[in-house]
Amino acid sequence: MDIFQSPLMSLPGITPEEFSYLQQATTGLTEQQLRNFLMIYGSRRKQPSEILLLSLIGFLGFAGIHRFVIGQIGMGILYFFTGGLCMIGTIVDIINHKSLTFEYNQKAVFESLQMVRMGGFQ
Known part of the structure; x- marks a missing residue:
């Protein structure tokens, strides 16, 4: 399949690193499972820009918001x-x-994949 015809390219702002990771992770899924x-x-x-913006808000006195968003409650x-x-x-x-964003997205x-493979999403 051509890289530009891949359904993974429909994700906004996808990086080559994320695309490669997703290609490996979704190998063996049916078309419906992939959808x-x-x-x-x-x-x-x-998105990395979202995490960057939330990190910058830390300079305004609201440090740690980005850690809450990526699921690191204790660090937040x-x-x-x-x-x-x-x-x-913060710096x-x-x-x-x-x-930070890529690590969070790997967990996501x-x-x-667990939800799709277990049939938890129809």
Whole structure:
């Protein structure tokens, strides 16, 4: 299948790294399962720009919001009460926002695949 005809390309802002990961993860799915997977995963995945924006909000006194959004509740609480670990953690997260997003999206892929393969989504 041509890369540009792949249903995975319908995801907005998909990176080559994410595309490659999704191609490997969805190998062996039927066409219906792939459509279901894309519907579930598309609603769960985060964009790096979204995480970057939420990280930048940390400089306005609301540090840690991005950690809550990516499911790291403990780190979000820690960042909130320590001012983003005295802004050092917030700066590091701004630099690493793409890897934070990719790690979150990998977990979302795994959870979405579990739902599709177990038939939890029809």
